[in-house]
Each structure stands twice: as C-alpha cells, then as structure tokens.
Amino acid sequence: MTTIHGYSPSGNCHKLRLLLEQLGRPYRWIETDSSRGETRTPQYLALNPNGKVPMLVREDGGVLVESNAILYYLAEGSAFLSDDPWMRAQALSWMFFEQYSHEPFIAVGRFICGWTPLDSPRRVELPWLRERGHQALAVMERHLAAHEWFSGPRYGVADxxxxxxxxxxEDGGFDLAPYPALRAWLGRVRATPGFLPMPPPAPENAALIAASR
Amino acid sequence: MTTIHGYSPSGNCHKLRLLLEQLGRPYRWIETDSSRGETRTPQYLALNPNGKVPMLVREDGGVLVESNAILYYLAEGSAFLSDDPWMRAQALSWMFFEQYSHEPFIAVGRFICGWTPLDSPRRVELPWLRERGHQALAVMERHLAAHEWFSGPRYGVADxxxxxxxxxxEDGGFDLAPYPALRAWLGRVRATPGFLPMPPPAPENAALIAASR
Structure with missing residues (x-):
C-alpha cells in the first residue's frame, strides 16, 4: 500500500489526502509534524534530503517528493488528469504557478499567522506577502471569469x-470578497464527489490565527 | 511554427531554447525584455495575465506559460522525457524542487547582483538568498553523489x-567549489549533443555582476 508522510494542517499534504480519497484508493498516512522538526530527523532526511512533507513511499521503498509531482503521479490514468498532452501541460502550468506565484505568499502568510508567536519578527513580512498573494488571487479570478476549472474541461489535479x-x-488574512468567480469555484470544488475538507488547525494554532485578524 | 516569447539572459527562458535546439525543432523567438517592463504591456498581459516570460504560443494561438510546464510539453515523446510514469514523476519532482527551493534564491540572487544598482536596498536580501541557495545546491550534490542525472537514467528535462x-x-556570488559532483554534472550537461550556452548578459549587467563580487 502507498504510504504518505504528511502534516494534516498543511495544504501541500492535504492535496494528496483529498485526491486519494476522491480516487477511492487505500493509503497509509503517517502524521509528520514539520512544525516540530519531524522532517529534520536523520531518518527522514535519509529519505528526503530536502526535509519536507509530503512524501510518498511505495511498497517497494521508492520515494517521491514534491506535492504537485505526487498529485500528477497519483492521478495518471484517472479522470483527474487529462490524456491530452496540451491539457496536461495546461494543468501542469497552473501547478507550477501555484508553487511559484501563490503558495510562497498565501501559504507562508497563513503559516506566519498561525504557527509563529504574535511577537515573531517574521510578522513584518505579512504586508508584502499579502500584496503578492493578492496578485496570485487576481490571476486566478481572471482565469475563472472565463473557465470553470484549472485542469481543463473537468475538475482535476490543478484544481x-x-x-x-x-x-x-482567510487564515492568513486574505480577504476573498473581491473575487466572486474564485469564491464560486471554491464552492464547486467543495461540491465534488468525495470532497474532504482540511482538518482544522490545533487549538493553539487556531487561537493564533484568530488573534492575527 | 511554435513561437517563444523570451528574455535571452533569463535562465527560465534559456531552458526552452536549449531543449528546442537539442530537439532540432524549428521555432520563432521573440525577444521580450522583462527587466524593461515588456511583459507588463496590455498586449502581453492579455496573453499571460501573470506577466512573465517565457511564454509559448502555438500556430493556432494556444498559449502555454511556466517554463517547466513548457519544457515538459515540448519534450513529450522525445528522449528527453521518459515514458515511464514513475520516472516522469521523478523528473517532475526535481522540476518542482527547482521552482520552489532553487530558483527563488539562486536566480533571484543573480538578478539582484546583475540587474539592480549597487546601492539597491534589495541587496540586503543577498546573505539570506545565498544561505537558502546553498541548501538547494547541497540537496543536488547529495543526489549527484549517487546518480548521473536528475531526469532518470538519461539526460533530460529535469537536468x-x-x-x-x-x-x-556564480553570477549571483554562489561559490560552487564545495560541490564536486555538481561541477562534474555541469560538465556532463555542457557536453551533451547540441548544447547551447546561455548568451552572456549585456555589458551593463556583466559590469554589475563583476562589481558585486
């Protein structure tokens, strides 16, 4: 059986759980709290020298890292990834956009709000992260004004x-009110068969998020 | 014929030129200087709302953005991309590593050295960018101690x-001396058939790079 090493409140890890649930494929989940150094142990670094979650381990011991590469691999041959090379490339394009122009601002902003103390010096980064994150949200809004999904004609890996x-x-202080098409798309994703929401953060992280508002 | 909008001294753009040359495939190159705002014109933003190079435009007008998605698309069916789903996923994994853990530090460090004035306030970012960039180089070195290439058994898109x-x-002040396996791999890449070096930066950029050493 496929094993996923992941930290449940991490969006990068939740991607894989959501796809595996929607594929109806059995998997083993090993909770690995990257915020407490569990990806920096010698045992973990021997499998993934980059020291990050998520990580997929096959039954034969083969290791695959990087959330979007794992998504793409797991979706091969399913309805979540087109067979058409041009459509596959468009989905990949949005997945690279996500990792370069979206996650480093929106995920990092959320991390700072919920996983660093209220007096953390990193909080000075928030205005800049929000500016860059809103640029990414605006690019998404523009796409969604004319398209239903990011993966092609159907919901899939890029979504x-x-x-x-x-x-x-919103955990990172991003107001989504200016993006009606994006909010409608969030609703469509949540209505897909087998959709699974991300588990809520632990109480101490939820409290920090609330106090950051 | 495929058209590439690209800025020649950009590594993200050079990736496509290098692959197209090695594929022996004809293409049209439209020089687009992102450092002078040429990706922020209304005409350009209509094609790529994210306002970046490179961008591929097909003869039928279809647009594809994100350098590594374009690489993957262009290499489909060639010796530069494996047919095996696991090997393809491993190549993609390194391509996501490149965009998340490597390029934002190594490319941005080079940009600051060569494309911003010597008194730019952005230069305070350099020590941190170098620290993070060296982490990426160390991950590469560790892989290369046991593998010849990043794309699987052969040179390909991840390389x-x-x-x-x-x-x-080195344009960004990264000393490669501590990475012998990486330096040997650079030599292997440069020895591949049809290899094309990146054109040197314009004289004013080369002067800034030299003055940053």
Missing part, C-alpha cells in the same frame, strides 16, 4: 493543487 | 531545468 491554500487563505 | 540557473550561479 486540487490550487484549492489547498486558497481554501484556507 | 535542463536545474542546469539553467545552476550554470550561472
């Missing part, structure tokens, strides 16, 4: 990749 | 993606 942190962007 | 900015990392 899952972008949903992960957009769905919890 | 091209990682070569782009690693090959010019």
């Amino acid at each position: 899952i990749a972008l949903y992960a942190y957009t769905g919890v962007a | 091209i993606a990682l070569y782009a900015y690693t090959g010019v990392a």
